[in-house]
Amino acid sequence: MTLNDSLDPENWEDFRRLSHRALDDALDDLMSLRERPVWRETPADALARLDDAAPAQGVGLEQVLAEFVRDIQPFGVGNRHPAFFGWAHGAGTPVGMVAELLSAGLNLNCGGRNHVGVALEKKIAAAMAKLFGFPATASGLFVTGASQANFHGVVMARRAALGADVRENGLQGASLRAYASTQAHGCVEQAMDLAGLGTAALRKIPCDADGRMRLDLLRAAIAADRARGDRPFLLVASAGTVNFGAFDPLEELADLAAREKLWLHVDGAFGALTVFSDKLKPLVAGIERADTIAFDFHKWAHVPYDAGFILARDGAAQRAAFAAPAAYLSRTETGLAKGEIWPCDLGPDLSRGFRALKVWMTLRAYGFARLGECMERNCADARVLAGLIDASEEFVRAAPVPLNIVCFRLKHADDAANRALVERLHVDGVAAPSLTRLDGHTAIRCAIFNHRTRSGDVEAFFNAAREAAKAFQK
Numbered sequence: 001m002t003l004n005d006s007l008d009p010e011n012w013e014d015f016r017r018l019s020h021r022a023l024d025d026a027l028d029d030l031m032s033l034r035e036r037p038v039w040r041e042t043p044a045d046a047l048a049r050l051d052d053a054a055p056a057q058g059v060g061l062e063q064v065l066a067e068f069v070r071d072i073q074p075f076g077v078g079n080r081h082p083a084f085f086g087w088a089h090g091a092g093t094p095v096g097m098v099a100e101l102l103s104a105g106l107n108l109n110c111g112g113r114n115h116v117g118v119a120l121e122k123k124i125a126a127a128m129a130k131l132f133g134f135p136a137t138a139s140g141l142f143v144t145g146a147s148q149a150n151f152h153g154v155v156m157a158r159r160a161a162l163g164a165d166v167r168e169n170g171l172q173g174a175s176l177r178a179y180a181s182t183q184a185h186g187c188v189e190q191a192m193d194l195a196g197l198g199t200a201a202l203r204k205i206p207c208d209a210d211g212r213m214r215l216d217l218l219r220a221a222i223a224a225d226r227a228r229g230d231r232p233f234l235l236v237a238s239a240g241t242v243n244f245g246a247f248d249p250l251e252e253l254a255d256l257a258a259r260e261k262l263w264l265h266v267d268g269a270f271g272a273l274t275v276f277s278d279k280l281k282p283l284v285a286g287i288e289r290a291d292t293i294a295f296d297f298h299k300w301a302h303v304p305y306d307a308g309f310i311l312a313r314d315g316a317a318q319r320a321a322f323a324a325p326a327a328y329l330s331r332t333e334t335g336l337a338k339g340e341i342w343p344c345d346l347g348p349d350l351s352r353g354f355r356a357l358k359v360w361m362t363l364r365a366y367g368f369a370r371l372g373e374c375m376e377r378n379c380a381d382a383r384v385l386a387g388l389i390d391a392s393e394e395f396v397r398a399a400p401v402p403l404n405i406v407c408f409r410l411k412h413a414d415d416a417a418n419r420a421l422v423e424r425l426h427v428d429g430v431a432a433p434s435l436t437r438l439d440g441h442t443a444i445r446c447a448i449f450n451h452r453t454r455s456g457d458v459e460a461f462f463n464a465a466r467e468a469a470k471a472f473q474k
């Protein structure tokens with residue numbers, strides 16, 4: 001026996017056998033998704049077995065893998081399953097799974113320094129800038145998700161409005177005002193809070209019947225704020241709203257932002273990546289005029305969590321908002337500390353993982369056009385479901401279906417009945433729609449994001465919902 005003080009295995013061949021088995025288990029699990037319920041609650045005994053989460057003495061990989069297969073693997077959120085229709089979740093891909101394995105093997109810290117991980121992140125930023133029609137001055141950064149990316153957008157807008165001084169002396173009473181629609185994601189409001197501007201500084205502009213921000217009301221709100229002596233600085237447009245996938249009128253908003261000298265930030269968490277599809281990309285016409293775009297590779301591009309991105313038209317503005325001098329981060333002419341711009345200059349994170357690899361592998365392996373085709377199929381299936389809802393006796397549609405999300409309700413039933421119906425479907429493991437509120441009432445929300453979902457899955461969901469509806473209708 002060799003004395004092994006490191007954390008590497010004593011017997012690499014044993015370890016190789018175990019890791020191959022782990023990969024096989026993971027593939028078997030992925031390949032048999034359809035045969036299992038969409039979701040199962042983590043049972044109490046499995047949770048209890050996870051209590052000893054930080055033992056002094058380890059149990060070794062073989063036992064840990066057995067524990068993973070028994071107590072963790074079966075109890076995920078269900079987003080890989082073709083009948084998962086909740087929230088806005090990506091489904092992941094086998095390629096992404098392999099990428100995560102390889103990325104963990106390299107264990108790169110992508111905060112900075114002169115290595116291929118940092119270079120690859122820049123390549124992705126450049127490729128996305130090109131797809132969105134941004135100039136060569138653009139730069140971008142991986143973040144956890146669109147919530148974080150929207151926060152970055154607000155911070156950049158704040159820096160652009162108040163200059164370098166805001167970073168040293170804070171707001172100093174500046175009454176900045178931002179604008180987003182009433183359908184904007186809640187993280188925009190949260191970003192205002194986190195950026196020290198306060199949620200009240202976000203004016204929520206009502207939408208038209210299609211869920212698009214009303215330009216007349218926006219213009220009036222800006223004028224009223226200016227008349228009061230407040231300072232409009234930021235316009236947040238939604239490209240794909242969370243409730244039902246509406247797109248704000250980007251061209252008109254870009255005109256208005258230019259006229260009013262507002263920073264134009266687009267929350268395109270899932271909707272921005274419709275640029276991958278020739279059919280869908282007219283929806284984001286005008287996005288090339290934004291100052292910043294927030295989007296998620298982990299939603300409609302199915303890159304494994306997490307892979308949010310913030311893209312800035314002007315890389316200098318991104319650096320101006322975040323770069324900070326630190327002696328231990330100083331750069332050299334050659335060697336490992338070379339590099340004018342590091343990711344840590346573009347955001348607050350210093351240590352950060354290699355999200356670029358799973359995105360690069362996904363885009364290279366599938367090509368963005370194929371991802372775009374999956375989006376188109378999801379939208380077509382949403383229209384199928386909308387048709388079924390409209391023709392049904394049990395349900396009524398609660399919103400338009402401009403993209404891949406269908407909101408509807410039980411006829412002749414209250415909010416509680418709609419909630420109960422969704423809970424029933426979850427608990428039975430049949431399908432997983434989610435809930436939202438529209439026009440002051442609960443609505444069932446079916447978001448079709450999964451590349452594995454087929455029309456048959458949508459029809460099966462509709463039939464199951466209709467069957468379950470019997471129990472909840474008056």
Ligand SMILES: *Cc1c(COP(=O)(O)O)cnc(C)c1O
Binds near residue numbers: 088144145241269
């Ligand atoms: C999902 C979503 C967000 C938040 O993104 P995360 O990746 O979950 O942080 C923001 N805006 C919209 C429109 C979304 O759909």
